[in-house]
Amino acid sequence: MTDREPLATNEADLVEMAVAGVISQPSVRQGAYTHYPDGRGVMLPGMFGVTYNARAGDKAFGWAGDHVEPGVSIAHPDEKSDFALHYLVAIGNEAMVTSGLAKGARGRVTGEHARILVDFADDVYERLNIGDQVQIFARGRGLVMTDFPHIEMKKISPALFARMGITRKGNGQLHVPVAMELPIEIMGSGAELNAEYVDQDLMSGDRALMARLGVDRMRLGDLIAIRHADHKFGRSYREGAVSIALCIHGDSVMTGHGPGILTLMTDPAGGIDFSIDPKANIASYFNIGDKA
Amino acid sequence: MTLATNEADLVAVSVGGAIAHPGFPGLPAEPYRLASDGTPFLLPTYGSIVYNVSVGDRAFGWAADCIHPGVSIKRADDNGNRGLNIFACVGNTATVMTGAAQGSKGAVTGKSGRFSEQVIVHFPREVRKKMAIGDQIVIKSLGTGFEITGHAGISFKGMSPALFKALPQKVENGVLKIGVVATVPAHLVGAGAGLTSEGGSLHMQSTDKAELRKAGLDQLRLGDVVAIADTDSRYNHGYLPGAMSIAVIGQSDGPRAGYGPGMTVVMTAPDGQLGSFSAPGTNLVTLLALEP
Numbered sequence: 118m119t120d121r122e123p124l125a126t127n128e129a130d131l132v133e134m135a136v137a138g139v140i141s142q143p144s145v146r147q148g149a150y151t152h153y154p155d156g157r158g159v160m161l162p163g164m165f166g167v168t169y170n171a172r173a174g175d176k177a178f179g180w181a182g183d184h185v186e187p188g189v190s191i192a193h194p195d196e197k198s199d200f201a202l203h204y205l206v207a208i209g210n211e212a213m214v215t216s217g218l219a220k221g222a223r224g225r226v227t228g229e230h231a232r233i234l235v236d237f238a239d240d241v242y243e244r245l246n247i248g249d250q251v252q253i254f255a256r257g258r259g260l261v262m263t264d265f266p267h268i269e270m271k272k273i274s275p276a277l278f279a280r281m282g283i284t285r286k287g288n289g290q291l292h293v294p295v296a297m298e299l300p301i302e303i304m305g306s307g308a309e310l311n312a313e314y315v316d317q318d319l320m321s322g323d324r325a326l327m328a329r330l331g332v333d334r335m336r337l338g339d340l341i342a343i344r345h346a347d348h349k350f351g352r353s354y355r356e357g358a359v360s361i362a363l364c365i366h367g368d369s370v371m372t373g374h375g376p377g378i379l380t381l382m383t384d385p386a387g388g389i390d391f392s393i394d395p396k397a398n399i400a401s402y403f404n405i406g407d408k409a
Numbered sequence: 410m411t412l413a414t415n416e417a418d419l420v421a422v423s424v425g426g427a428i429a430h431p432g433f434p435g436l437p438a439e440p441y442r443l444a445s446d447g448t449p450f451l452l453p454t455y456g457s458i459v460y461n462v463s464v465g466d467r468a469f470g471w472a473a474d475c476i477h478p479g480v481s482i483k484r485a486d487d488n489g490n491r492g493l494n495i496f497a498c499v500g501n502t503a504t505v506m507t508g509a510a511q512g513s514k515g516a517v518t519g520k521s522g523r524f525s526e527q528v529i530v531h532f533p534r535e536v537r538k539k540m541a542i543g544d545q546i547v548i549k550s551l552g553t554g555f556e557i558t559g560h561a562g563i564s565f566k567g568m569s570p571a572l573f574k575a576l577p578q579k580v581e582n583g584v585l586k587i588g589v590v591a592t593v594p595a596h597l598v599g600a601g602a603g604l605t606s607e608g609g610s611l612h613m614q615s616t617d618k619a620e621l622r623k624a625g626l627d628q629l630r631l632g633d634v635v636a637i638a639d640t641d642s643r644y645n646h647g648y649l650p651g652a653m654s655i656a657v658i659g660q661s662d663g664p665r666a667g668y669g670p671g672m673t674v675v676m677t678a679p680d681g682q683l684g685s686f687s688a689p690g691t692n693l694v695t696l697l698a699l700e701p
Binding site for chain 2: 152153154155156301302303304305306307308309311312318320322323326345347349350351352353354355356371372373374385
């Protein structure tokens, strides 16, 4: 075996199924400020709707926004259907607008937050209406690497898997290029959720540390590695585990929050290794925007 | 040493709740939760009257998931329940208003957070035997707004003046230091990070038992007073080097990822204004003179 051979998967056995959501409307509770760590309250945009000027590949830090969701944020109004959307969608799946002025336009799933995040070509955004339906060709749930069955894959589409530059190392470990490594002690909000639902925020409250580690140079769509993070079932601290994740939304002013990190792969036993490659971003993998 | 406080200015307000029934998800009758290794488990969990687990007992090793010692109360409506959860302070007196235990006195010993939102109240074992699910309990809440003169950098959360006065404490070089049983390092902070610090709980990571032993946390008892390193709990809980929070162990360990023993945070400071010293045995049983 050499690392030049493609990694075998069960891709041929995966089922492709339609799931759908509609373009969401930003909602604000009366008087509901977002608070800085010192208590200062602000009102900032970022979540829901069509975000016209933030896309995968753009900066994750420095927006005058909070939890900025790049591209189009869709959700299903029925709770059970919405969970199906969350659990069946995979990053890199193709999307299609099925109602409204942009009907027929094709896009790409770039993230999962409380809504599913979909990127479209530049000329599509102006024609999108709140409530337009977007359908996803969902495929990826159940994906397994034949020779690495112990490495759990979550929400990786075959299209993303093929573009991530994953190789087999001589020592039997899997190798994944990532844009950045994060220290485990800054992993925050999301620890209370199961690891199949949305993301975990990194905690960006120590601004000096963010600058020192270069974390503040993170881009939306960056591939991320975290040591001692076991995300197989929930999010545990486990010595030696490695998780590979994806930056899906922007920074936050709130204590315990920051850019959102969506789990893509995890191995509690340390079978994953990684190296830093600043180009490891889904914008490059899928030719998104002008940062590709 | 007695520190000057604004106790005389605090307002005592009633907050009420009823003893909460345990709950499980509905049809298709899938009763299992997942342990951090993915094993499905079915065990008693938060809520209700717990007859044989009390403050002072061990926090680890119960065949249970985040069990609340004593009695757990909540209100049916969300806003009222939030009032109960926020204003109830650890050490406040609770009185049974209805049922066979009417007139019995107890004390608030902790709170639970997102997904359960209950207040944990200690009553003597003999009283618990007489209680019924649904019994109404009123807490004379006192503590919200508490400050100590000359220590403006320290914030109090759900701390009764009675508990504060009983805590081992000393001031050294202007830093208020609290006597604690152990210190939780930042990388072992789990569920609750990024969530509100007004009420609720912050849980330890307990998947990696060796790491818990290394930090001296594996022998903790319910009601123990602990410090949480590098954690800012002023507005949400989050990582911040130099910050510290002081908490009491409110509920037991559990098998889920991120859900080790729950901590009810009562004090916090962002930048070295708060410290700790080792004081083995510092526990609510003695601090609040709880009747067994």
